[in-house]
Amino acid sequence: MRRLIAAFLMAALVSTSSTLAQDAPPAAAPQLTMDQAKTVMAKVVDGFIRPGYRRFAASSATLTDSMLHLCSSPSEDELNAARHAFETAALDWGQIEIVRVGPVIDEARFERILFYPDRKGTGLRQVQALLAKPDDIVTTPDGLSTKSVAMQGLGALEFLLYGTDAETLSTQPNGFRCRYALAVAGNMQRVATELARLWDEPDGVQNDWKNPGRESASFYDAGEAITELLGILVHAAETVRDQRIETFYKGENGKTFPRQALFWRSDLTFPMLAANLKGIRMLLDTSDIEELLKPDQQPIVASIDADLDALLHVVSTVNPEVEIAVAQPEQRQKLDALLQTSRDLILRLNDKLGGGLGLGAGFSFSDGD
Structure with missing residues (x-):
């Protein structure tokens, strides 16, 4: 099996071999x-976080509008439009989702x-219970x-749009299911708008992040700030492996749980995984973190980019239906390849990049060290 995985990855990793060879061991x-x-x-802050939340706030507003049209004038076209708006909002969230710190x-x-x-x-149980016994309190x-x-x-909105009896949304004007879904979209839009506002306030969290030091409520010194950035990257890579893959696929000899995959009903499992990977790449590239490394260690970042390229290539070829x-x-060979390369990505971020930035050998964000 390992030979099959290696053969499959050869095309995707063709640009990786030179960068791997240039990986320098952690040095002073x-x-x-x-x-x-x-x-x-x-x-x-200005190149990744704030634009990411603004983009998600905008797409969640579009989603709310689409749900409003669907409820007031139900049709197959309006249902398809609402599903498209859901997909856009979900993937926009997938990119900024990697920032699991701050507000x-x-x-x-x-x-x-x-x-x-x-x-x-x-x-799922709670949403199904509401549909079986409607409670209008959730419709605002x-x-x-x-x-x-x-x-x-x-998660709730995906079931409402794609789950059992979702087709009723295209025929029942202002039905409970649609009004509930509209409230979900509106509530999510409100949270997204609030996040964008909090990060846009000049004297708020963005000021703390941009100005580490004794006056900052976030970072006491330069080291704390860069450690936070590296932690975002490492934890995002771990999430790709642990929550986007291993929740439903444990490896070639493990059991599979396709209906535990995120967004399996809407066939967005692998697009969401790709959105997370794109978020990692965008943050890595936008931050210019390689400028903090010595010249002979800067190829570490190129090797991380190569891992991301390989992962995105494989993800694009996986059948969208998880089952x-x-x-x-x-298809399982491709999932094995994703597991293998995602583990490599985590180690490269944590050990290689972390070491190059001055974090000692054995440092692990996973352990909370």
């Missing part, structure tokens, strides 16, 4: 200066946008926001 890193940290963090973790904002993984099926954003986070966000992807041998 240059001392980070405050000016360097401020420059990098300004690029992170998004306050007031359960992250979970209100996406409650996942949900291994016990809490969200204010009312819905008082309920369980599992009944809110993209098919885990059942067919040639």
